[in-house]
Amino acid sequence: MVTTQDFVLTAIGADRPGLVEALAAVIAAEGGSWQESSMAHLSGKFVGLVRVSVPAARAASLQAALEAFTPLRLVVEPAAPTAAAAPAVLGFSLELVGHDRIGIVREVSQVLAQHAVNVESLETFTSQAPMSGEQLFHAQAHLRAAATLDVAALQAALESLSNELQVDIVFDHTGA
16 A cells, blocks of 8 residues: 655735646656646636645655746645544535625634534625625635534524625535
C-alpha cells in the first residue's frame, strides 16, 4: 500500500489563459494527482483552491515545485488526515435572498456558528431587483451539522435577521 500526502493549495494571480494547465503540469510532473478544486475569476484575478494527492516519497519534491511556481502566488498547506470515525452529520443546502446591506455575511455566518453549522462551500453574489432596481444579496451554501441540529430554530434565526430575507433549506438525500 502506497502512503500518500495531500496538500491544499490556495492560488491567486492575474488571470490569463493557460494558468490551470501550467499548474496541472507541475503537479503531474511531480507525480501528484489533482483531487478536487474550485476556481473563479474575480475582478481580473484568477483565484482557486485545489486539493492534490501525491505519494509520500514525493511530497517534499511537489511542495518545493509548487512553492517555486511563479505564474500564481500559491500557499501550499499539508492537508489534515481524514478522521476515521466521524459523528452522524446532516448535510444540507441553504439559499438566501434579501436586500443587500453591510454586514449581511457576518450576520448569516454568526447564526450558522451559533447553531454549530459548518460551512463547506459558500457562493455569494449581488444583483439588481427587476422592478425596484434595489441591490439584492444572494447566497448559496452547502452545510454540515450534527444530526441533532434543530433545523426549525436555525431557519427562524436566519429569517429573524431581516423581514425581507428569504431562506430555503434543502436536505441532502445521501444522509451525510
